[in-house]
Amino acid sequence: MADIKYYDVILKPVITEKSMNQMAEKKYTFLVHPQATKSQVKEAVEKMFEGTKVASVNTMNCEGKNKRRGMVYGKTAKTKKAIVKLTEDSKDIEIFAGL
Template identity: 45%
Template sequence: MKFYEVIKSPLVSEKALNLRDSSPNAGQLVAFRVDRRSKKADIKNAVEKLFNVKVRSVNTANCKGKTVRRGRYVGKKSDWKKAYVTLAPGYNIEDYLNSL
């Protein structure tokens, strides 16, 4: 899998932004929406190559898609995966995140 296929987008939610700003080492915890088939090692390599940083740890979570109803029609949003990436001390990607 190519690096730009693993990371789909940064996760811009209230929880992700609070974790980024309130962690003891502010700016070192970053959340991404990633491909469902990617493993922690793939995510680590992709972040290191794309942003030129060192990654200390990667935590992932699988999120189930919600059921959506539009009148009598029932559908389902797709399942997705998110990754919380902790950067090594001395590294940050604030320039990229502030541009969001």
């Protein structure tokens, strides 16, 4: 198990139409460190965003896509996404406020 600090767990938010619609249900989507666990994601969200309380975390490993440039084949990097659901009484996450 890698020793990952809470500030290294969340890499960036995922901004898609589906993730923006889920914000009404207090679900937020992030790209996370590939070796991060659900408990580490929960700890990172609660520490990085004041007033938030996490109800549940769902994670998914996404395989890299096959790419081709001329005759050379390759793959993009693997990623890991986490969908974080907040409790009803917790505050919203401010980075999504202007979107």
